[in-house]
Amino acid sequence: MHLENKILKILKEADQPISGEKLAKIINVSRVAIWKCMQKLKSRGYTIETSKKGYFLEDKDFFLEDELNQILSSLILFDEIHYLPETGSTMDLAKELAEKKKRALVIAERQLSGRGRLSRTWESEKGGLWLTLVLQEPLPLKEAYLLTYLSSVSVAKAIQETYGLQAKVKWPNDVLIQGRKVAGILLEIKAEIDALSYALIGIGINVNNSVKEKSFLIPGISISEALGKKVKRLPLLKDLLHHFEKLFSKKNEILTEWKALSETLKSHVKVKTPEGTFIGIALDIDAEGALLLELEDHSLKRIFSGDCIHLRNN
Structure with missing residues (x-):
């Protein structure tokens, strides 16, 4: 584990400031190394407060490398995770990885140019869950549409099981809470003749981020707004990916599952x-x-x- 990740793990678990001297002893490095590392972490956007008592991490809502690797080790469809503090869009790096035949997940804390369907922008501030799945599994082109339905169901089920909120799916690619949009899916594919070369599945979920009201088709909402408190995002990520893999292996059940959660049908x-x-x-x-x-x-x-x-x- 890199020095930065070791420090972040200690600070994330601490409920009070920790001195540079104590950190140096725990990790077995010099205090100068600790100080330099703190400057790097601050430049990357981590809110580390420095006082006479030591270092204290104010915002603990981020993922640790070992937390993500633990999730990755339980997955079958993906081999690597790329975790970025900030990016234009996770879809951009995902496409580069897809062209290199990588089976990857790309996660960002913030997207500067997050996008939705029809070239619309998607607000992607810190606190949400913004990721793209790079799927390399063979799939007939005529079944590619199932991936949007599969992803919507996976998100809705993960929200229900993680937070106890009643989540519904809306045609063609949205997930709703209380009739308001909490998540969206974006599917981009590359195909040859009648089979998929790869699929990029962009997923954006409003979790702890603030949602600005806009005059789109439907008002937005975040999970924290629905619950009236901030929540942990790691269990949501874990449940989402596990539901995705489980349902991907049972393609004949995808539409049935979607229909059972649908807010659109019969409306x-x-x-x-x-x-x-x-x-x-x-x-x-x-x-x-x-x-x-x-x-x-x-x-x-x-x-x-x-x-x-x-x-x-x-």
């Missing part, structure tokens, strides 16, 4: 597509991943992608 909705805007009742998701919409004239419309707005029933 009166408006769907905006490149073809036009359609209003009706969301009846089902078919075997090819299309939303089946019963229009006001009782005809059936199959929609593969679009923006879905839940309307109030009269």
Whole structure:
């Protein structure tokens, strides 16, 4: 374990300041080495308070290298984790890794250019869970749509089990709490002929970050706002990845699981597509991943992608 990670682990577990001398003795390095390391950590954004009593870490909401490695050791689909204090978008590094045939997870504390569907921006301030999964498993191209449904279900189930909140999924790629958006999924793929070369699955979850109200399709919410307190993110990350791997191995159950958690099905909705805007009742998701919409004239419309707005029933 690197010196920086050793110091962070000690400070994260401490409930009072620790002197540089004590840290040096615990880790068996010089006080100068401790001081230099503290400067590096501060420059990386860690809020370390320095006083006569020693060093104290004010914000302990971050991941340690050994915590992430412990999760990684229990996974089958991924071999490495890249953890960044700040980045443009986790999707960018994920794409580089995918081209190198890496089976990786990319996690960032903050994204400067987080993105959602249709080139929209996604607020990605510190305190949220921002990650991209680099999936290299062979998958027929016709089944690629399942990855968005799989990811939504994994997020919803992880939120439910970790925090006891009732999370629902909204077509095509959102997760809701109390009718407000808590998470979104972004899928990018590279394919050759009829098979996937790789898939990048971007997942953004509002956890302890503040959510700015914006005039998008649906208001946002964070988990901490729903619970009225800050929460630990590590259990959420762990549960999310385990649900993803478990359900990935049972592809025939993905749509069934999604439907059981759906806030969209049986609802009166408006769907905006490149073809036009359609209003009706969301009846089902078919075997090819299309939303089946019963229009006001009782005809059936199959929609593969679009923006879905839940309307109030009269």
